[in-house]
Amino acid sequence: MAPSIRLSPAQQRALAERHRERLRRCVPWSPALRWKPELEIQGSTYQVLELWPGIAASDAPVDQLEPGQFVDSPSRRFRYCVRLHRAGHTLLTWWGNQVGTVLFDTDVIIPALYQARGPDDPGTGYWGETPWMSLTPAELLTLRPGTRLARGRTIVAGLGLGHQLIEVSRRIQVKRVILVELDQELVDWILPRIRPHLRKPLDVHVGDAYEILPTLRADVALIDIFPGYGDGFRRVAELADESPGIKRFWGWGTSEMTGRAQADR
Numbered sequence: 001m002a003p004s005i006r007l008s009p010a011q012q013r014a015l016a017e018r019h020r021e022r023l024r025r026c027v028p029w030s031p032a033l034r035w036k037p038e039l040e041i042q043g044s045t046y047q048v049l050e051l052w053p054g055i056a057a058s059d060a061p062v063d064q065l066e067p068g069q070f071v072d073s074p075s076r077r078f079r080y081c082v083r084l085h086r087a088g089h090t091l092l093t094w095w096g097n098q099v100g101t102v103l104f105d106t107d108v109i110i111p112a113l114y115q116a117r118g119p120d121d122p123g124t125g126y127w128g129e130t131p132w133m134s135l136t137p138a139e140l141l142t143l144r145p146g147t148r149l150a151r152g153r154t155i156v157a158g159l160g161l162g163h164q165l166i167e168v169s170r171r172i173q174v175k176r177v178i179l180v181e182l183d184q185e186l187v188d189w190i191l192p193r194i195r196p197h198l199r200k201p202l203d204v205h206v207g208d209a210y211e212i213l214p215t216l217r218a219d220v221a222l223i224d225i226f227p228g229y230g231d232g233f234r235r236v237a238e239l240a241d242e243s244p245g246i247k248r249f250w251g252w253g254t255s256e257m258t259g260r261a262q263a264d265r
């Protein structure tokens with residue numbers, strides 16, 4: 001059994017005061033916010049795109065959602081839902097090798113995409129315990145250094161909720177976006193919801209980025225296909241070597257780990 005820690009009344013009061021102090025210093029959300037170990041955000045300013053408007057937000061476990069609280073893909077391999085995140089509760093953030101927390105002063109909604117658990121995946125429910133992608137501050141802040149590199153012909157590898165695809169398409173420096181996504185069902189099911197938000201012509205390649213990217217020509221490739229943050233260093237370097245037609249590569253987590261992500265936000 002894990003050892004229990006008993007706080008003295010004075011320690012409990014100090015913790016509660018510290019929490020209230022964090023709630024008092026909330027600032028408006030911006031994806032250009034500089035990462036700090038403690039972030040505090042005004043919930044009313046945290047506007048995220050709902051791909052299926054009208055889905056009711058819930059904080060129930062993803063396996064226990066009621067009809068009206070989710071949309072499943074045709075074969076039930078993917079579930080879109082909207083997480084209700086409560087005021088004052090913390091969420092993890094990360095930046096390079098540092099970890100922190102963020103909290104909001106009101107309840108906020110966080111759209112999320114879950115994938116069905118594979119037979120060998122740890123856990124017990126039908127759905128994986130952590131989402132494939134969710135629009136948390138941590139995800140939005142750590143995708144931004146890549147999005148800021150986008151220009152000319154930009155490849156976005158990894159569709160997820162289409163967040164980076166949409167952000168890339170909004171940049172005036174970008175002329176054309178090339179999506180590379182492994183999963184045909186995800187593309188057929190979710191891309192029609194994302195397309196109305198895209199502002200540039202889009203080419204779609206369905207297949208393995210490791211095979212497709214070496215055949216493409218582009219100014220930049222933004223890669224977010226790795227299971228964990230910063231996992232992709234070696235794979236991105238290999239892909240860059242194998243892809244002479246692509247001028248510049250970025251992988252999720254890599255710029256923060258080399259300290260080159262916040263210089264000129």
Ligand SMILES: C[S@@+](CC[C@H](N)C(=O)[O-])C[C@H]1O[C@@H](n2cnc3c(N)ncnc32)[C@H](O)[C@@H]1O
Pocket residue numbers: 132133143157158159160161162163164165180181182183186207208209210224225226
């Ligand atoms: C974390 S999600 C991407 C989230 C996305 N950046 C966004 O802004 O919503 C990862 C995506 O990569 C895709 N993927 C995983 N492995 C891949 C591969 N080898 N080639 C292409 N896509 C892959 C997954 O199907 C998933 O859509």
